[in-house]
Amino acid sequence: MVQAFFILLFFQFLGTALQDCFHLSVPGAVIGMFMLAACLIGRKQFFKIRLAKAGRTALLAEQDGIPQDLARVARSLIGALGLLFVPAGAGIAGQFTLLRANAWPVCVALVGSTLLGLVVTALVMQAMTRGHAPAENLPDNGGQVL
Amino acid sequence: MIAHLWHQAHDYVFLSPQSAALVWLCVTLGSYGLAVRMQILCGRAPWVNPVLLSICSVVLLLFWTGTPYETYFRSTSMIHFLLGPATVALAVPLAQSIGLVLRSLPAMTLALLAGSVTSVISGVGLVLLCGGSHDVALSMAPKAVTTPIAIAITRQIGGIASLTAVFAILGGIIAATCGEPLLRWFGVHDWRAHGLAAGIAGSGIAAAQVAQRDPVGAAFAALGIGLNGLVTSVLVPLFLHIFQ
Secondary structure: OHHHHHHHHHHHHHHHHHHHHHOOOOOHHHHHHHHHHHHHHHHHHHHHHHHHHOOOHHHHOOOOOOOHHHHHHHHHHHHOHHHHOHHHHHHHHHOHHHHHHOHHHHHHHHHHHHHHHHHHHHHHHHHHHOOOOOOOOOOOOOOOOO | OHHHHHHHHHHHHHHOHHHHHHHHHHHHHHHHHHHHHHHHHOOOOOOOOHHHHHHHHHHHHHHHHOOOHHHHHHHOHHHHHOHHHHHHHOHHHHHHHHHHHHHOHHHHHHHHHHHHHHHHHHHHHHHHHOOOOHHHHHHHOOOOOOHHHHHHHHHHHOOOHHHHHHHHHHHHHHHHHHHHHHHHHOOOOOHHHHHHHHHHHHHHHHHHHHHOOOHHHHHHHHHHHHHHHHHHHHHHHHHHHHHO
16 A cells, blocks of 8 residues: 555656646646656557567466556555545635526536537447447456446 | 643544544545445445545535645545556556457547537637636536546646536536436437436446446447547647637
8 A cells, every 4th residue: 555655646746747747737646647647558569569578478367567466555545545635625615605696607517518429429439439349357346447 | 731631632533644544534534435325325326426425525524624725635645646647547447448449440430529629619708708717717628527537637638627627527417417318309219329428427326327227328338438538638728728
């Protein structure tokens, strides 16, 4: 757990530092997320090449290149993700007058924009992948996303 | 006498710095835990959303005890702080499902861009079109992204974080309840398209709904959430820069 939190906080720091240095508009934690993802993918490729050289391709399937400790902490943090935005969300207590004044635009935009985004994404994806077979060998994670 | 004692106890429990942090942390964890149980009891229905229920009970309790939001937020800043590391932790599922992107790169890229641009522009556009205020429109811009990233983006562009958090959750509930029948009505039957659309337009809540139905959909939904976070966090500030 200690190592995993070190990795997560270190990458968040790196992302925030990069954001401040170059005055980027992408949030620091998001930059950190993509740097960590890049590192994990790089690590996986590195293991793949090393195992292939040693002729132990059978090990490849199990080894997905992500440290177990990190995977475990990431899973528990993401599992409780909903809890983490309760403090920010409760700030709605101070916004009721603003919400009442904007009730109609908020309702229209929420329903309209969500459904529009859904339909556009699905139609483009379906049009582009038509005729290609769906990806095979996907892990069945029992209805758990992330 | 009793009223006086009650008053003192109330002030000590909810407002004094020594106990407020502990009490409000317990309230937040407890109400979220109860809400999660309630959703399981209701057969994991998307509209019984634990985050929304928990926010409602905290807000009610804040009003009832007369506690200022600042006191509550200071008391629970520990939980809020974990949003940063949790956002970075999204890298793990992203790295695990990245193989799928490489297999259908052009399709995913195009669908992702189309979905992100549509969500951002239609969100801001509809608010302004119906006469909504500027800061509500800004808070609506990143609402399709998964909530931690949406909060970070809205802070960056000067929107209101709590509005964005609630918009993101409500949008997710709308997408989870109407998404599948609507897409089938439009003739979309491919689980890859269903999953990606849920991840991009409805973030975690809609993604969880698709994930219960199909493993292919689950993988594409997870991917949609991660990639949309990146694309929207680049797009939104860019659009603002162009239009202002």
